[in-house]
Amino acid sequence: MKIGLISDIHADLDGLEKALKLLRGKNVDKILCAGDLVDRGKDGNAVVERIHEENIPTVQGNHDWMASFNQTYFKKYPERNVTATSLLSEKILQLLENLPRTLTFEFEEREILLAHGSPTAIDEYVHHTATPTQFKHIFREAKTSYIILGHTHIPMVIRMPKWGVIINPGSTFQNFPSPAYPSLNGRSCAILELPYGEVTHYDIMTGEIMPTIHSSIE
Numbered sequence: 001m002k003i004g005l006i007s008d009i010h011a012d013l014d015g016l017e018k019a020l021k022l023l024r025g026k027n028v029d030k031i032l033c034a035g036d037l038v039d040r041g042k043d044g045n046a047v048v049e050r051i052h053e054e055n056i057p058t059v060q061g062n063h064d065w066m067a068s069f070n071q072t073y074f075k076k077y078p079e080r081n082v083t084a085t086s087l088l089s090e091k092i093l094q095l096l097e098n099l100p101r102t103l104t105f106e107f108e109e110r111e112i113l114l115a116h117g118s119p120t121a122i123d124e125y126v127h128h129t130a131t132p133t134q135f136k137h138i139f140r141e142a143k144t145s146y147i148i149l150g151h152t153h154i155p156m157v158i159r160m161p162k163w164g165v166i167i168n169p170g171s172t173f174q175n176f177p178s179p180a181y182p183s184l185n186g187r188s189c190a191i192l193e194l195p196y197g198e199v200t201h202y203d204i205m206t207g208e209i210m211p212t213i214h215s216s217i218e
Contacts, residue, residue, distance in 0.1 A: 001108050002027060005190040007034035007150030008171035010063070011041030011086055015172035016050060018204040019189040026191055030107070034150030035061025035116035038096065039070065040173065044086040048095055060099035061116040061150060062123040067096045104144060108194035111144040117151045126166065128156050128213045135217060139163040146192070154178065155188050155201045155212040167192060167199055183211045
């Protein structure tokens with residue numbers, strides 16, 4: 001089974017469409033989204049509508065959670081909307097408010113947890129530099145052997161043989177610059193193949209395989 005993974009779309013419809021086209025071209029069976037549908041870009045309404053109409057399981061990101069507050073602020077102080085973030089309709093705000101913080105799935109007898117920051121914190125950053133103790137804590141919180149996260153905008157695969165796999169597909173909007181990993185810059189999505197757990201990241205602009213951070217931790 002092939003599972004497409006996307007995250008951190010940030011109101012960029014073009015990036016979302018490119019990721020969906022790439023993943024469907026790879027014949028994925030399911031697509032999951034790790035949140036942050038809005039803010040930063042201008043297509044917030046269209047992105048949320050697209051995810052909703054495609055019935056893509058999606059968790060709430062920190063920007064989705066803050067959307068109502070941000071919209072009220074930008075309407076009151078439009079001059080402070082420096083990124084030209086799109087104004088959202090009431091329908092879209094309601095859809096964002098109703099997104100779950102986590103979702104769990106079972107595919108090919110493998111249990112998967114989908115969250116934005118971490119299993120228990122919507123705005124927690126989980127980087128490859130975390131300690132084994134920290135990773136073990138995340139697995140205990142998730143209670144699954146596969147964990148899909150977003151938030152960092154950095155494509156990553158962490159394997160702990162006795163615990164499981166943590167996967168971040170990166171962002172379809174923009175991966176964050178990293179001097180240590182310049183090849184990770186760009187825009188990405190990923191495919192998880194089950195039951196064996198192979199993970200491949202793709203540059204959504206070129207369709208090519210993207211080098212990513214892979215760590216194996218005892």
